[in-house]
Amino acid sequence: MQIVILDGYTLNPGDQDWEPVYKLGNVTIFDRSKTEEIVARAADAEIVLVNKVVLSAETLAQLPQLKYIGVMATGYNNIDVEAAHKHGVTVTNVKAYGPASVAQQTFALLLSLVNRAETHSQSVFAGEWTSSPDFCYWKTPLTELAGKTMGLIGLGDIGSQVANIALAFGMNVIAYRKHPVPVDGIEMVPLDDIFTRSDVISLHCPLTDETREIINRESLSRMKSNAIILNTGRGPLVNEADLAEALHNGVIAGAGLDVLSTEPPKADNPLLSAPNCVITPHVAWATFEARKRLLQMVADNLEAFLRGEAKNVVTPM
Structure with missing residues (x-):
C-alpha cells in the first residue's frame, strides 16, 4: 500500500x-x-x-x-x-x-488579557522594577475573573472543557447552542443574552452559514464595554474589520484569537494593528x-x- x-x-x-x-x-x-x-x-x-x-x-x-x-x-x-x-x-x-489543549489555550489568551503577565515580566527585565520607588507597580489594569460571566457560543467537547475551567475560576457560565440540553452549573440562554450579559465571550461553534461572522459590528454593539472576545474555533466566525474597529473605538475591552480568516494572515489584516488584541498562530491544537x-x-x-x-x-x- x-x-x-x-x-x-x-x-x-x-x-x-x-x-x-x-x-x-x-x-x-x-x-x-x-x-x-x-x-x-x-x-x-x-x-x-x-x-x-x-x-x-x-x-x-x-x-x-x-x-x-x-x-x-x-x-x-x-x-x-x-x-x-x-x-x-x-x-x-x-x-x-485535543479538547483539553484548546481549552487550555483559551484561558491562556484570556489570562494574557486580564493579567498581562508577559507585559509585566518584560518590564521587570527592562529594569523598571529595579528602579521603581515602590515595592510593586502595574502597567495595565488587572482584572479578577471570579464573579465575572463567561458566555459560550457552542458547548461541545471543547466548550464543555472551557466551562469547567471557568467554573473552577469562580466564574458564572452561560451558554448558547442551537439544540440546548440542561448541563449542571451552566445556564442555557438565547444568543442575545450571550452578547448582552457576558464579560467574556468564547467561540466554540462550528462554522456554518448561520455562524459565519457571528461577531460583527451589530453583535459587538450589544456587548459590555469591558467584554473580551476569545476565538479558538474558526477564523471566519469573526468579522475582523468590525472587531478591529470595535477595539480601536473602545466598544469592547479586548480580544484573544488563535485563528484568523486567512492563515497565515496578510500583512494588512486590521487585527494586526488593533489595540488590546492578543493573537497566537493557530497553536491551540498543537501541544x-x-x-x-x-x-x-x-x-x-x-x-x-x-x-x-x-x-x-x-x-x-
Missing part, C-alpha cells in the same frame, strides 16, 4: 514517531507540498494523508490510483469531498483529539500530547479503512 503524506511537518516537526503509519504500508513523507507539486508526488499513491493541503476536484481527477484521503485534522474544508465521493475515494477526519493522540487516531482511521471497516468518514454536504 503506497501512502503519501503531503504536509507532515505541522503535525510532526520531528518530535513524534510516525511508526503507527509506517506499519500500514510504504510511506513517503513531505514536510510541505505546493499546489503544483501534489499530482507528481501523489501519482502512485493509494492513500494520501494531508493536514491543510488543498485537494481540489481538478487535482483529484489526476490521481486515478487514489482510494483514501485521511485528513490529519478535524476541519476538512480543504478537500473537495463531493469530487472525492464521485471518484470513489473515502475521506476521513479526526475529532476530539505535544494532542498531536501524539492525533497521529495515532490518523493511523487508527487508516487501519480501519484497510480492514474494510472505515470510520470517521466525511460525506458531501
